[in-house]
Amino acid sequence: MKNAIVLLASIALATNAGAQTRFNSQPGKSSVKLQGSSTFHDWEMEGRVIGGYFELGSGVAIDAAKGAITGLKGEVLPATVRANISLTTIHSKAEHLPEVMDNLMLGYMNATNYPTIRYISSSLTVTNSGPGKPFECSATGDLSIAGVTNKMTFPVTLAMPDPTHLEAAGTVHFKMTDFKVSPPAPHPLGLPTMKCGDDITIIFDWVLQKR
């Protein structure tokens, strides 16, 4: 679907030389999933609010139809990217008592003191591109969770379904303990201890619109 949208987009985004092009998060369009495992079953949480912006450097222009970006510095896309996700907007997908899981997560993530997951990009390298296809990139930046910041590199795809919208999608793998978060081990409803696995996957689909 995403590819089809990109194929239909034949108008290149032309930016004025010397001017930056800023895209802000579009309300109600984005999603972020947190996936993990436990001794009972795999679990998933989902949020629908991603804040922040994606700013293309001056002179950068994306032509989605041609799969071309002008203004690259080597393979690096000059861009400033900041994303943030409030922990209170991430909710358990559990059928039963999802609020209990939400509160559990907020507690283990020390949400009172660190209510937001933050990401600040330091480089975005285009690794593959082609006409009508999303641009494949490698993103490196600082990911801050629960007050701990780690430099992470992960694959991202950039798509431009039309000249006013940008979609960044990707998957990030890490361990809770990398951020000094202990894997939760609650006692749900008097049942044996449910111990969560250390590995976490974040899957995001971030939709932005031109300011």
Place this chain on the structure above:
Amino acid sequence: MNKNENSSDFDRRDFIKNSSLAALMAMMGGTELKAQTSAPSTGGTVYTEIPVGPTVKFGVIGLGEWGREILKTLALLPNAPVVALCDTYHASLQRSAKEAPKAEKFEDYQKLLASKDVEAVVIATPTHLHKQIVLDALAAGKHVYCEAPLATTVADAKAIAAAAKAAVKVVFQPGLQERSHPQRGFLVPFIRGGAMGQNIMARAQWHKKGSWRRSSTNAEHEEELNYRIGKNGLGLAGELGVHQFDVTSWFLKSRPTAVTGFGSIMLWKDGRTAPDTVQAVFEYPEGVRTMYDASLCASFENAYEVYYGVDSTIMVRDEKAWLFKEVDAALLGWEVYARKDQFYTETGIALVANATKQSAIGQSATSNAFAYQPIYYALASFTNNVGIVAREVSSYTENYGDDLSGLPETLSHLKLQPAASWREGLDATVVAIKANEAILAQQKVAIDSQLFDL
């Protein structure tokens, strides 16, 4: 708003999925089909399946008998402090202050709404006074729990529903408390899912001997107190029947198209205009009819509902329910493990919500499964949902500012506690108004589908 519009919806596929799991569990444990409860038990153990969410500060407007019951119920919730009270009658205000001694007192609801400390309001004034208060409360950005029925006219009910729908940043919940009750939610699969076969009819009653008349040394206040039996109220069917009408429509997943009513003043000939005994027959699509009767003249059999199907009948009373099978109905996988109760010559299969917890706390399965009245679950759901929605809205506006275009979509993904929305509030109020109209006119009244439109 329609954040929780479908929170109480259910279809046959869900039933098959869930009943299979339930049957498996029954086979493993040899126990009945059970639902979980959110009620603290009488045995001292507190179950918190309605999780304690963020604290929500309440104002209560209208402090008559029911308003004081609401105050007592809010006091049971650990996260619902009452910070403001309002009633135009000073004596009521003073009396209610005992239930919420720290609350600020107002005789003008506008001043209560102006208080930044108040996050949510419960409106328990006489029905005909709801509209302006609800509209002002929503405009002030307050979350609103408005008692049912919403209004005494369809125009007022639509105005309330329209304002609630437009107020995307706040929760609006009509006081259709059965929508939040675990027992009722537990029954939906049985009513909807095919265990009864084709629905053919239903019957509901509410019998309680008592005048409904309230007295006061202030004549004007006495008239206000007695709005339910005077010209300003919707009478027995409207003011009380609205809850059972709502449940019937919910279970049947349908709306009535006409109602024929009868009413008489049989005992309480004290100058009232509202009948003390009423009957109503509702016509639903496909030939299904439901019967309702209510009386202030006799208490026999109190209140209950019966849903008849070609394969079985379900009776609901005292927050409990039983399934009575027809002799030619197929065996249900789980029924052999279920408890049976005898009713004269009939055997009822218990559909007991909360029995798991009862076992855990040593209660017999025949005792009342729930420690609290339905209003407890409704206010607990409201408080929980307000906390969740307010938190989400706060994060949303923090990130997106005043652009609310994506808010309904964002909120639609939240898992909220079961509760009625403006939609059910409007539907039930329209039915209640038309039922009262039919009863007063002693005739059949059409319920045009456009009455439900917004």
